[in-house]
Amino acid sequence: MGGMTRSTDPVAPGLAALAAMFADETRATFLLTLLDGRAWTAGELARHAHVAPSTASEHLGKLVTGGLLTEERQGRHRYVRLADPHVAQLVEDLAAQVAPDTTRRPRTLREAGTGSAMARARTCYDHLAGRLGITLTDALTHRGLLRQDTGFALTDAGLRWFDEAGIDLNRTGRRPLTRGCLDWTERRPHLAGTAGAALCRHALDAHWCVRIGSERAVKVTPDGERAFAELLGIEARALR
Amino acid sequence: MGGMTRSTDPVAPGLAALAAMFADETRATFLLTLLDGRAWTAGELARHAHVAPSTASEHLGKLVTGGLLTEERQGRHRYVRLADPHVAQLVEDLAAQVAPDTTRRPRTLREAGTGSAMARARTCYDHLAGRLGITLTDALTHRGLLRQDTGFALTDAGLRWFDEAGIDLNRTGRRPLTRGCLDWTERRPHLAGTAGAALCRHALDAHWCVRIGSERAVKVTPDGERAFAELLGIEARALR
DNA sequence: CCTACATTTCGGCCCCCGCCGAACGGTCTC
DNA sequence: GAGACCGTTCGGCGGGGGCCGAAATGTAGG
Structure with missing residues (x-):
């Protein structure tokens, strides 16, 4: 041969x-x-x-x-x-495809602690994920700012919302503005792409969220709770 | 250890x-x-x-x-x-990531023939790709049926278009209605997801397209040229 | 210069895995 | 039932690659 x-x-x-x-x-x-x-x-x-x-x-x-x-x-x-x-997207896609063994229980207290913090709110490369990511995505959808029924795209109202919130959608290059990222704990898509990155960046810059520990987990601050309530009508209870 | x-x-x-x-x-x-x-x-x-x-x-x-x-x-x-x-999406994603050696020239006549047929029109799992896929996606976008500027989603007009064309958007399961699939010859996204599959299926059922050879390449029939011209205003020239 | 530290290079070990040909078990045709 | 055909199993070969520890390189700071 x-x-x-x-x-x-x-x-x-x-x-x-x-x-x-x-x-x-x-x-x-x-x-x-x-x-x-x-x-x-x-x-x-x-x-x-x-x-x-x-x-x-x-x-x-x-x-x-x-x-x-x-x-x-x-x-x-x-x-x-x-x-x-x-x-990053490729890593996410592959990870999402892996069967999540939801049956597994945390083995140590430490793992249980960081595990639940990770499940609550974390970053996924440059956007927010975990329950926080889902909550934000759902709130955007519910308010007519994001459409998920015919694909995954911001609406015109959504574009205005980002503008009015002072979040710069740094629209450059060929990267799509929005993209659904499948969350491997929630098994539902959350906002990624340029818009997801802008939101995450702004949330960290404005101290709506802070990183906790040395890994991916983040926490919503009181400032963040106020901002999310005001801008998206999210109850503080849903963020804990 | x-x-x-x-x-x-x-x-x-x-x-x-x-x-x-x-x-x-x-x-x-x-x-x-x-x-x-x-x-x-x-x-x-x-x-x-x-x-x-x-x-x-x-x-x-x-x-x-x-x-x-x-x-x-x-x-x-x-x-x-x-x-x-x-x-299928995972295979596509991985394939799209590999650097396409556009510099490579076909080595044989046979390869050149099937190569250009593949570039012109082919299936990508269950939707249409190649230049045909791009042309259809662009036509949908240009007519306001598909939005690509804020993500990748059908508009309400787009939903009506599918209905009026008699193409059943078999909306079942959790599969997204629309999704951009990055074409590795054109390097641009084309319509995939449930809607892309429905369009491809209808095109084959209605003999707008037929498979040629034993692989992925397809050809637009005269019926198809008429249908695409009537429904999307695509000139026959753009399909050859 | 001398020490501490982060990283790299090298040699050697071992296991994993892709490949084939030969033999075997089913399935269809005549 | 004989023969052709498709697929699978098995044994054996060979190469690739992940792992480590030891030694080497390079950097920071006294």
């Missing part, structure tokens, strides 16, 4: 190579960890995934070469982050 | 296992081939991917066990197809 290409489809080798990036448990852990949208050092990721630094280094090399991560060297540190929203 | 779980994230093992399904070139070829939405026999796939029947059999076993394919035994044949639209 020699050096002959075996596959009919020219896309297949690339597809297999891309999937191979995700097909290792350690690399998958890295990618899911980086889904918090921030930059981590190689050592942090190594400890987080319980592998030797040398192992982590090799994995990061592959992920960077493969275009999934970008790196930034600062002194003796190597910071990596997801390369772009497209990659 | 014993039997201890190494990963912090419970999703990671599942994600890695799912990705491993795609991470083999032969399996990737199978999945891309099955993206035509039809059922293939094990032998057909084996020949198409240039592997021994025994090899194909093992791969199909994994893909079926992994839930990506469903099988249907008929006599001495084993027919397989993509398990559901969700799987």
Whole structure:
């Protein structure tokens, strides 16, 4: 058979190579960890995934070469982050496809605590997810600002709402304005895309939400409760 | 390290296992081939991917066990197809992410022929893609039936259009009505989701399009040219 | 310069997995 | 029932790749 290409489809080798990036448990852990949208050092990721630094280094090399991560060297540190929203979406899509074992119970108190905080409110790359993400998405939909019945798109009233709330929909590039991201705890779509990112960014900038712990979980502040009540009619009770 | 779980994230093992399904070139070829939405026999796939029947059999076993394919035994044949639209979407998403080598030139006359037919009009699982898919999507958008500027959703006028054209939007289940599918030859989104599937199905049923060859390529018939001109104002020239 | 620390490179180990051919079990046709 | 055909199972081969520890590189700070 020699050096002959075996596959009919020219896309297949690339597809297999891309999937191979995700097909290792350690690399998958890295990618899911980086889904918090921030930059981590190689050592942090190594400890987080319980592998030797040398192992982590090799994995990061592959992920960077493969275009999934970008790196930034600062002194003796190597910071990596997801390369772009497209990659983040791919990680989300794959994670959403995985059968969620909802039967599983938390094993430790610590896990139960962070687990419920994560379920309550967290970031998903650059937008808000968890029950908070669902609550916001539902409120937008219920008020006629977002349509989910014929797809997933802001309405004209929705565009005005963002404008009036002072949230800049930084509409640039080809990234879609809105996109449904399937939440893997709630199993329902929540607002992602440029609009979701703008909302999350504004919520953090205006201290409507603050990050808690060192991971993806966030918490709604009293300021945030007031803002969400005023702008979207969300009761504070629904945010706890 | 014993039997201890190494990963912090419970999703990671599942994600890695799912990705491993795609991470083999032969399996990737199978999945891309099955993206035509039809059922293939094990032998057909084996020949198409240039592997021994025994090899194909093992791969199909994994893909079926992994839930990506469903099988249907008929006599001495084993027919397989993509398990559901969700799987198809995942294959599309991964394929769209791979860098398209647009620089590559067709090597043979046969490849050039089928290649341009594929680029002109083809199916993508259960909806229409290629230039035809783009042309239809653009026409819908231009007539105010589909909004792409604030997401990707039909308008109320769009819902009426489907109704008046006699195309049944079989709205059932949780599948989204519309969804943008990124075309990997055109690099632009075209209509997918329930609406895209309904349109494709109707086009084939009403003989607006017919399949050519044994793969994904389709051709617009004279009936189809009339229908698209009448319903969407598309010039026949744009369909050739 | 010398120490501490983050990261990388290298060698070696081992397991996993894709591949094939040969043999076998069903199924259809004549 | 004989023969052709489709698919599966099994054994064995070979390569790729993840893992670690040890040593090397490079940076920050005394």
